[in-house]
Ligand SMILES: [Ca+2]
């Protein structure tokens with residue numbers, strides 16, 4: 001039984017370390033998938049999540065991040081098929 005508990009504690013320590021390292025690497029303190037630097041740059045805080053759409057352009061933050069568009073500017077969004085036919 002002691003062995004099992006020891007192994008569980010060791011596993012917990014390893015998992016916790018990985019989680020800490022991952023957070024530092026991704027710099028994603030709130031764990032929403034958006035780098036904190038990016039959130040601070042556009043919003044000035046970490047309150048929005050990956051699926052939020054604060055500029056209401058229909059594009060979620062995570063998609064704005066992946067396509068390098070401005071998540072705080074409704075005119076800045078990924079070009080979609082059909083956008084040329086305005
Ligand atoms: Ca974040």
Ligand SMILES: [Ca+2]
Nearest residue numbers: 053055057059
């Ligand atoms: Ca948006």
